[in-house]
Amino acid sequence: MSIPKEPRQLMINLMYLVLTALLALNVSAEILQAFTLVNKGIGNTNTILSEKNNQIVTGIQGKADEGEDPRAKEISADAANIQKVTADFYTYVEYVKDSLINYTGGLIEDKHHKGEMKLKGESDTERPTTLLINKKMASELKGKIEEVRIEYVKLLQKWNGEGKVSQLTLNIDEEQAKARHLSWEEFNFYKVPTVAAVTILTKIQNDAKSAESTVLEHMASQIDAAKIKFDRMTAMVTAPTSYVKRGNEYTADIFIAASSEQAQIDVYLGSFTSAVEKDEFGVFKEIESADIPLNNPQKVDVAGGMGKIKEIASSTRQFQGVISLPDPIKPGMFKFYPFEFGYETFEVGEAVVSPTAMNVLYIGVDNPVKISVPGYTSDKVNASGCGIQKVKGEEYVARPSAPGIDKINVTVNTGDGTKSHSAEFRVRRIPDPYPYCGTSKGGTMRIGEFKQVNSITAKNPDFVFDINYSVSGFEMVYAPARGGNVVSDVSNTKNFSSLMDDIKKKAKPGDTIVFPRISVKMPDGTTRQLSLSFKLIG
Structure with a gap:
């Protein structure tokens, strides 16, 4: 059972639960009278809910007439339709109540409350069972409840209200019935006094009105939902x-x-x-x-x-x-x-130290340069010369193309015009790298390492830039220590040829290996010729 929001509704629900629990213990005149009072209270609440729901529908229709939200007309039509579904169901349950009242003797004057009527067969438990259980009227009611609930759920799902489905009070709760091995119909109407059965039916009408209110309130909230309300x-x-x-x-x-x-x-x-x-x-x-x-x-x-x-x-x-x-x-x-x-950012009062004897740029690599003018943001500063390009902020890279002397020219937009400054740089080619056979760059090499090497490489760990040098070919000369034949071969890649691999197998400590020509492609586009030699040791 869903928990209602209104205090009056909550109080009536609690009284209803207490009375149904007492009903299983005793059917006294006091309990029957209490059911009559609760039935009246639920009926009054139904009237209040009907008025509230009518006000919501009127408000939705007003929004539809304003025409500001294109969905309002569709919501208004759905609201009117769900009201009709509820009204038809309410009328049907009223028909079931009337049938039950007539079947149990109708209404008679209440002797204890002048001017009021009461059920003639209010304590009768047989006739309600015959009409509602044996003649299947309760089963038909159960089917109607399920049909109406489906309509409520459809509308909530249509208007993004899946989270509200659990709040619908109109439902078929069979957990308690199953716990007592009874059907929903038997749990609610078997051997139940007429006055209790009528109260249960009124409560079902109340559940329908409350569920209708949940649906209508949600649909009303969807109008203008896409508008952001600034506060x-x-x-x-x-x-x-x-x-x-x-x-x-x-x-x-x-x-x-x-x-x-x-x-x-x-x-x-x-x-x-x-x-x-x-x-x-x-x-x-x-x-x-x-x-x-x-x-x-x-x-x-x-x-x-x-x-x-x-x-x-x-x-x-x-x-x-x-x-x-x-x-x-x-x-x-x-x-x-x-x-x-x-x-x-900029630094205030920071000293600038420039090594004037080391203002060197290299061809073929990205030379990082930082350019700033105190008092001006980097977007006001431009630079040219030495193939310079801006990376971001004060960071640049220079890519000079020819050796010699070149300048980087700096221009700053002061707001009143421009100011210029230039700095002179020496442009140099990248120094020759060192050729390597394994870990050896000349002198001696252990025979075990030589037999494992398959290529010649070039690198320069002393240079300021980390550069990938490419060996494009080399010549190898093998001179045995014991006066054997001198053998040479040429490879057009960095890797040893098959003849060189045979030399590795035959080589012994004391033999000399010479690489008189090693061709290395440089980042600046030139090819450098290097050489390397070493004696094999054990």
């Missing part, structure tokens, strides 16, 4: 920057911002997916989806209807994210509102 107004000031050079112009926008604490928003940061788009005015489009349109989304704390970001500022920072709002009309769907912003 807070705040003055806001936004400015392109809060750091302004003396004499420059400062600008700011001042406006009223509306927010909603009731709106269940979530804020996420990440990187935009392809679902995020802007319109022709450069404004982000609203997105309706079940999935967050971000790569690696991270949730942000929300307080007072606003997302809160707090972190220690470091270098340049760019944010992309979305505000998520559940779609009240489509369960499982969300409306996403993309945004992006960022900041960059």
Whole structure:
């Protein structure tokens, strides 16, 4: 049994449960009179519920007439239909009550309460059993209850109210009946006095009215559900920057911002997916989806209807994210509102130390360069020369193409014009790497390691950049220590040839291995010729 919300309804339900429990123990005049009182109380509650439900339907119709929510007319039609379903069911149960009253002798004047009528056969337990159980009228009633409940459930499901289904008071609860090995019909009407049976039927009417109220209230809540109701107004000031050079112009926008604490928003940061788009005015489009349109989304704390970001500022920072709002009309769907912003930091009074004798750039690699102008943000600074390209903020890479002397030119937009500065750099080719056979780069090599090596490599652990050098070919000369024939062969890859593999098998301590020509392709496009030799040791 669902728990009603109204105190009056709750009190009547409790009295009903107590009386039905006492009924199993004794059928006294006092209990019969109590059933009569409860029946009247439930009847009065039914009248109140009918008035309440009529008011809800009138309110829904008013919203439909306003025409602001396109769904209101459909909701209004459904509300009128469910009222008819309830009214037809209420009339049917009234017919069952009338049939029962007539079958048990009708109504007679109550001698103890002048001007009132009472059931002639109020204590009769045989005739109600005959009519409701033996003649199957209770079974027909059970079927009607199930049919009407299905109609209520359909409407709740249609208007996103699946969570309200458990609140429907009109249902067939067979748990207690099964516990006593009885059917629902027997549990409620077998050997039950007429007055109790009538009260049970009135209670079923009450359950229908209460369930109708649950459905109508939910449908009414769905009108304008998609509208966000703002409950807070705040003055806001936004400015392109809060750091302004003396004499420059400062600008700011001042406006009223509306927010909603009731709106269940979530804020996420990440990187935009392809679902995020802007319109022709450069404004982000609203997105309706079940999935967050971000790569690696991270949730942000929300307080007072606003997302809160707090972190220690470091270098340049760019944010992309979305505000998520559940779609009240489509369960499982969300409306996403993309945004992006960022900041960059600067140091106040920081000393700048530049090694003027080491201003060297190398050809073929990305030379990292940091460019800043104190007092100006990085978006006001531009650089050119030495193949320089901006990465982000103050970070650049230079890619010079020819050896010699070159310059990086820096221009800053001061607001009143531009200022320029240049820095001179020496451009050099990358130094030759060292050729390696295994771990040896010349001198000696253990015979066991030599027999395991299958290729020649090149690297330069002393160079400032980590570079992948490519060996494109080499020549190998084998000179036996005991005066045997000198053998040589050429490989056009970094790997040993089959003849070289045979040499490895025959080689012995004391033999000399020479690589007079090793071709290495460099990142700057050139090919360097290197050499290597060593004596094999045990």
